[in-house]
Amino acid sequence: DTEVTQTPKHLVMGMTNKKSLKCEQHMGHRAMYWYKQKAKKPPELMFVYSYEKLSINESVPSRFSPECPNSSLLNLHLHALQPEDSALYLCAISPRTTQFTDTQYFGPGTRLTVL
Amino acid sequence: GENVEQHPSTLSVQEGDSAVIKCTYSDSASNYFPWYKQELGKRPQLIIDIRSNVGEKKDQRIAVTLNKTAKHFSLHITETQPEDSAVYFCAASRPGGFKTIFGAGTRLFVKA
Numbered sequence: 001d002t003e004v005t006q007t008p009k010h011l012v013m014g015m016t017n018k019k020s021l022k023c024e025q026h027m028g029h030r031a032m033y034w035y036k037q038k039a040k041k042p043p044e045l046m047f048v049y050s051y052e053k054l055s056i057n058e059s060v061p062s063r064f065s066p067e068c069p070n071s072s073l074l075n076l077h078l079h080a081l082q083p084e085d086s087a088l089y090l091c092a093i094s095p096r097t098t099q100f101t102d103t104q105y106f107g108p109g110t111r112l113t114v115l
Numbered sequence: 116g117e118n119v120e121q122h123p124s125t126l127s128v129q130e131g132d133s134a135v136i137k138c139t140y141s142d143s144a145s146n147y148f149p150w151y152k153q154e155l156g157k158r159p160q161l162i163i164d165i166r167s168n169v170g171e172k173k174d175q176r177i178a179v180t181l182n183k184t185a186k187h188f189s190l191h192i193t194e195t196q197p198e199d200s201a202v203y204f205c206a207a208s209r210p211g212g213f214k215t216i217f218g219a220g221t222r223l224f225v226k227a
Contacts (some may be wrong), residue, residue: 019205031213042204042217043159056213094213102208103149104215106158 003027004107006091012113015081021110023074023091031055032074032095034066034106037088043106049074050096081114088112117142119207121218129226134192136221138205141186144206146187148181149215154201162203163190195225 003024012023023032027094031050035043047067048056057066064087065077088109094102128134140148146167151159163186165172165179172179178191188207192199194210205218 017220031220033213040202040220042220045214048213053152088214102213103147103161105161106151111156 004091004093006051006089006107006110008110009108010111010113011079012115013078014037014115015083017081018077018079019077020078021076021112022091023107024072025093025107026072027093027105028071029093029094029105030071031094031102032068032079033092033094034064034074034076035090035106037083037090037093037109043090043092047076081112083114086112086114116218117145117207117214117219119216121205123174123221125221125224127224127226128195130195130197132195133135134190134195134199134223134225135207136190136203136223138188138190138207138218140188140207140211140216140218141218142207143186144209145216146209148179149206149208150179150190151204151206152201155202158216159204170183176195192223195223197227199223199227200225 006024034046038041046060047066052068067075090109091107092104094104133202147163152162153159176193183189196208202220204217
């Protein structure tokens with residue numbers, strides 16, 4: 001089983017708070033992703049890091065700030081969020097092979113509620 | 116832009132029956148087609164995938180078929196069980212890309 005952990009599992013924050021979501025993997029996979037998922041919808045790509053460099057930012061508002069401090073860790077810093085940002089935030093990883101199109105494996109997610 | 120259409124949005128079957136979910140993709144460069152199962156409150160979990168050099172793949176009760184000419188791919192679940200109840204997402208991606216285009220999802224109910 002591909003092991004991706006995310007903390008915290010649940011987070012409730014006010015609109016003026018600053019918080020961070022954390023994703024950790026020890027598979028040695030070199031691509032890491034943040035997705036946002038609203039109820040009854042598919043995951044929506046936010047950011048992609050490849051070899052610790054930001055490769056994709058899907059025009060995400062600046063109140064979301066990603067960080068990839070090393071090949072095992074991915075953070076998402078949150079500041080001044082809005083209630084509509086409440087969602088399940090999923091981290092995903094993929095091997096970043098050149099031979100095949102990558103398979104993405106998801107972490108368990110952080111359920112975020114913004115009051 | 117790239118798009119994946121998924122049908123039906125909801126599917127209800129009796130335990131033991133088969134279930135089929137169909138997807139159509141728009142990007143002819145897509146070459147990888149994963150299927151994810153998501154139970155309530157859980158992560159999307161890869162259940163099967165197929166690459167464009169293969170027409171069919173089977174894993175126990177689950178099979179996926181791909182028609183590249185028509186840009187269709189389908190998930191077949193045989194002998195359904197209540198634990199198969201979940202939301203299923205099809206997806207497509209192109210070589211070397213990071214973006215996975217997801218279908219809107221199918222909510223499958225298996226009635227005991």
